[in-house]
Amino acid sequence: MTVGILGGGQLARMIALAGIPLGQEFVVLDPSAEAGAVRLSHLLQGAYDDPALLKKMAQQAAVVTYEFENVPATAAKYLTEHTTIYPPAKALQIAQDRLVEKQHFQSLGIQTAPFAAVDNLDGLKQAMPSIGYPAILKSRCMGYDGKGQVAIKSAEELTDAWHKMQDAPSIVEGFIPFQREVSIIAVRRVNGDTVFYPLSENTHKGGILRIARCISNDPLQTAAENTVLKLMESLDYVGTIALELFDVDGQLIANEFAPRVHNSGHWSIEGSETSQFENHLRAILDLPLGTTQSVGFSAMVNFIGNVPPEASVLAIPHVHLQLYDKSPRKGRKVAHATVRCDDEQRFNDALTTLHELATQFDDS
């Protein structure tokens, strides 16, 4: 069975590593011949909306998936019409536009921060009384890792903030004074079966995820599962999904979702019985989903900009390294490592050591 993937970066790479033992072959569409999944797949090199390449992909792949949500609408449309694309195009449409996404949450009764659409400086000024300060102005489309976002602390900053957006259609959101950022990864199979991973507790810095920690038996687990289930059903979803949430005094506030495997679920490779990558493939190929329960304590640490020397990482007990074959660059996710251990104290010690090492080599 050949699976197509739009994008050949680290997510495609980890999908392929999970699928090869299951006998799958991969065809990847990516502009770069250096992409991390290339050595594990057949590469179609070019633009994501190149009609000739999309045609080849539709011919070669029984099902196509993607590793990033900014798939061009024309590509999603073509693949929907000429093969099968999962998660479905509807999930892409909604996830690509922060305003539509928030409105979709609202329509499902899922709580969000206060928000308003903003198309010009006047609109921003009019919206602020109901949003309140501090707030965050975000471009509706194409943002990731904190890009395309400006914090606004007071009315004096409105003009500057709007100029930074360069007239991009935007959304302004009230700042939520949360206790924790968490995410829930869930998977829905073609036949409608679903599984949920334990909550991930996430630490960001500079808009980039740094640590994602698997939390077993979190008191908010059931509430998070109910929320993401509602979301998946509303989208006729198939595949792995990640829903980012704020924990505000034990209430969950939805931030955004990603219609794909997600950085906050990388610990599932070692820390769950079946990884988010394998379950994504099982889901889109309509195979039975694997159990998702946690295996001991686990947490993932991202390496940003640089990877520490391999021997230093591997010298830490209970650590698993995942390199992405990406060259060092400021602010770039180049690798991650996961600590997994059955013993809580040894787990905490190893995580502390790993995080210190990552911080030392951080370039973000």
Added chain:
Amino acid sequence: MTVGILGGGQLARMIALAGIPLGQEFVVLDPSAEAGAVRLSHLLQGAYDDPALLKKMAQQAAVVTYEFENVPATAAKYLTEHTTIYPPAKALQIAQDRLVEKQHFQSLGIQTAPFAAVDNLDGLKQAMPSIGYPAILKSRCMGYDGKGQVAIKSAEELTDAWHKMQDAPSIVEGFIPFQREVSIIAVRRVNGDTVFYPLSENTHKGGILRIARCISNDPLQTAAENTVLKLMESLDYVGTIALELFDVDGQLIANEFAPRVHNSGHWSIEGSETSQFENHLRAILDLPLGTTQSVGFSAMVNFIGNVPPEASVLAIPHVHLQLYDKSPRKGRKVAHATVRCDDEQRFNDALTTLHELATQFDDS
């Protein structure tokens, strides 16, 4: 770092799957373009002793390893002289000849079954009084999965048995009335560091391994570790090694060793903190070895001849499938699956179901 592998079958495939996350690239020498590791590596297609291909491999690979012990002596010699080959050629020399292997065990004070070299029918007849019945006649070289072996129950069978060996230099071994077959997998790094896996309890049928089960805290663990350590040190060993042993009333009797990753250690992918494949690579690249402790209960079941439908395997909870991309053929190992679970009862239930499924599709 590029690693060369002689042989591109399932062991090379699982080595590559373990090494790609660590940033390694692979070049594989194999006669077949259909070999299971081909999609994960650069293929040098041809004979294992092809001088031009060995030259290319020595140029491309910083270190070369192998997935089978019948590496031609000329190839091992060339690679030793022109690059680095691990495990070292000495381990190959000894493992390739059952007589030399048994004599090596003897020289280290490691207990074996009674044995004698046999070069003709007269020699066989002369040896039998000291060996006793029943016995097993084995070709000294090139046997695997029970091939090249004949059981001898009484003196009347000697002539027939010898004819079946087709005059191949042989060894006759007394039959050991063992309670269990176990193996110990160990790993020795370039710098001499060693780690040991929990014992594997192995069930064979028709000379082919069927089930390998990880046994934590076996009373014979320390004795097995001491034995394999002595063996590794005698060979200046580097890499993963497997030593097969008989448990006879709590005494360990050495059967044979394999200077490579081994079928009885496949459960380590999910059932140990670091798999035998990853630790093999860490060892030969002189990187810190990973911890080997067991993660819950685990056991591996081989699929011989045929693979059951993928959905039937994946429907069993706690099961991980590993396909080798090999076409079905009588008696051929085409895939395996591992059950891993923290709960003993659920583990046993899943293993029973998996074994029944494997038996149903068995063609051996």
